[in-house]
Amino acid sequence: MSFKKSLLVLVTGVSLTSLGIAGCTTQQRDFEAEAQSPTLTGQTETTQVQTPTATPTTQPQERPGDVPYVPTPEAVVDAMLEVAKVGKDDVLYDLGSGDGRIVNTAAQKYGTRGVGIDINPERIQEANANAQKAGVTDRVQFIQQDLFNTDFSEATVVTLYLLPDINLKLRPKLLRELKPGTRIVSHAFDMGDWKPQQTLTVDGRQVYYWVVPEEVPANLK
Numbered sequence: 001m002s003f004k005k006s007l008l009v010l011v012t013g014v015s016l017t018s019l020g021i022a023g024c025t026t027q028q029r030d031f032e033a034e035a036q037s038p039t040l041t042g043q044t045e046t047t048q049v050q051t052p053t054a055t056p057t058t059q060p061q062e063r064p065g066d067v068p069y070v071p072t073p074e075a076v077v078d079a080m081l082e083v084a085k086v087g088k089d090d091v092l093y094d095l096g097s098g099d100g101r102i103v104n105t106a107a108q109k110y111g112t113r114g115v116g117i118d119i120n121p122e123r124i125q126e127a128n129a130n131a132q133k134a135g136v137t138d139r140v141q142f143i144q145q146d147l148f149n150t151d152f153s154e155a156t157v158v159t160l161y162l163l164p165d166i167n168l169k170l171r172p173k174l175l176r177e178l179k180p181g182t183r184i185v186s187h188a189f190d191m192g193d194w195k196p197q198q199t200l201t202v203d204g205r206q207v208y209y210w211v212v213p214e215e216v217p218a219n220l221k
C-alpha cells in the first residue's frame, strides 16, 4: 500500500471511531435524560426523585388524637427519668411521644432503648429528626399508632403526659399488659384510685410514679 493510501485508511478509521464514540455518548445521555423524565418514571413534574434513605415513612392520621400536643419542659423530663431510675437495660415507651424528647433524652443520657408512640404523623417526623440531631437513632424508634392499639408489653418503663380521663381509660390496659415491676411515670395527671408510690413537684408541675404490682387489686382492673 502506498503511503497516500495508508494515510487515507488511517484518517477514515479514526473519524469513524470518533463518530461512534460521540454517537454512543450522545445516545447514553439521551437515554439517561429520558429515564429521568416524568413520562418514563410516571412522576409528575413536582415529584422529587426518591433516593433511598433511612428516614421512616408516615401515613395520614387515622383519627384525631385524644390529647393535644404540649411538650413536657426539659426539667420535668429529667425528673421523670430520674424518679424511674432509667438505665441502659430499660425499654422505655412514651405513650403519646410528641417531639420525642422523653425517649431521646433517655437514650442520650442513660443509653436507654426507647419507643415513642404518637398518632400524629407530624410529631413522628419531628421526633425522628430530633433523634437524628441527638445521635440516638440506633436506640430509639417512633411509631405512628393509636396508643390504645399498641402492644407495649415489652416496656420496663412507661411515661405519660396525657389527660386525667385518658389515664383512667388506659389504666386497665397498663395493669393487664405490663409486667410486674414495670415503672410508670406520669406528668401532671394521676390515675384515680391507683395511688402513686411517689409524687414530686418540679417547677410547679406534678410528677406521679407507680410500679406495676404482682397482684392487681380488683378495683383497678
Ligand SMILES: C[S@@+](CC[C@H](N)C(=O)[O-])C[C@H]1O[C@@H](n2cnc3c(N)ncnc32)[C@H](O)[C@@H]1O
Pocket (backbone or CB within 6 Å): 064, 065, 066, 067, 068, 069, 070, 071, 072, 094, 095, 096, 097, 098, 099, 100, 101, 102, 117, 118, 119, 120, 123, 145, 146, 147, 148, 160, 161, 162, 187
Ligand atoms: C401532651 S403531648 C405529650 C408529648 C410528650 N410525651 C411530652 O411529654 O413532651 C400528648 C401527645 O399525645 C399524642 N396523642 C394523643 N392521642 C393519642 C393516641 N390516641 N395515640 C397516640 N398518641 C396520641 C398527641 O399527638 C401528642 O403528641
